[in-house]
Amino acid sequence: xxxxxxxxxxxxxxxxxxxxxxxxxxxxxxxxxxxxxxxxxxxxxxxxxxxxxxxxxxxxxxxxxxxxxxxxxxxxxxxxxxxxxxxxxxxxxxxxxxxxxxxxxxxxxxxxxxxxxxxxxxxxxxxxxxxxxxxxxxxxxxxxxxxx
Ligand code: DQA
Numbered sequence: 843x844x845x846x847x848x849x850x851x852x853x854x855x856x857x858x859x860x861x862x863x864x865x866x867x868x869x870x871x872x873x874x875x876x877x878x879x880x881x882x883x884x885x886x887x888x889x890x891x892x893x894x895x896x897x898x899x900x901x902x903x904x905x906x907x908x909x910x911x912x913x914x915x916x917x918x919x920x921x922x923x924x925x926x927x928x929x930x931x932x933x934x935x936x937x938x939x940x941x942x943x944x945x946x947x948x949x950x951x952x953x954x955x956x957x958x959x960x961x962x963x964x965x966x967x968x969x970x971x972x973x974x975x976x977x978x979x980x981x982x983x984x985x986x987x988x989x990x
Contacts, residue, residue, distance in 0.1 A: 843887045846981055847906045848877050848974065850892040851899055851918030864944040866970045873971045877914075880975045884982045886911075896920060900930040907934040911985045912963075914977040916941045921956045932961040937984045941977040942967035 850870075853860060858869035868876075874890050881888035889910070891902050899917065906913055915938050920927050931938045938961070945968030946953040959965050963984055966973045 843885065844911045844985060845887040845889065845909055846881060846912050846914065846978070846985075847889050847891060847902070847910045848874075848881075848914045848978070849899060849902060850890075850916050851920050852894040853918055854916060855892050855894070864949075866943065868971055873974065876971060877974050877978060880978050884978065886978070886982060888978070896924055896926060900926055903927070903930040903934055903938075907936055910936060912937040912939070912981045914939045914941055914974060914981055915958075915962070916943070916974070917958060921946075921958055922952055923957060925957060928958045928961055931958055937963040937981065939963050939977045939981050939984070940965040941973040943970050943973050944968060 855870050857865055857873055858867055877890065878888050893899050899920070903913065913936060917924065917927055940956065940958055940962040947967065956965065964980060966976050966980065969976060
């Protein structure tokens with residue numbers, strides 16, 4: 843079975859209690875359950891990882907290149923300024939789909955810029971928890987295209 847990594851960056855562990863107007867009221871655990879089920883329905887095994895630390899996210903991206911076909915990444919606020927995460931994505935040769943629950947382009951100006959977008963396969967934003975589910979679907983399509 844193809845394995846993928848779904849990775850959440852800082853503050854996303856607080857889903858359900860954090861700014862529900864932007865991120866919904868579903869808990870982190872229930873969103874992860876839906877992600878895992880969506881991946882399984884597409885025939886993929888899904889590892890979920892969350893960290894509030896930049897270095898841990900980078901280490902996990904590095905490790906993913908050995909056992910995952912691709913990554914769905916919500917890098918949280920790191921999206922907007924972490925050149926280190928951008929370089930990690932560029933360094934690994936598996937596709938990374940950038941996702942955001944909120945429509946970052948309709949929010950504060952600093953959220954309009956994604957420094958990781960140029961090295962990601964594409965960006966999905968604004969669909970709440972469905973951004974992750976769409977990200978999983980997109981990754982499945984990309985992996986399928988790469989298959990022989
Ligand atoms: C986010 C958007 C970011 O700007 C913010 O810092 C987050 C979450 C989203 O999912 O909409 O932490 O990535």
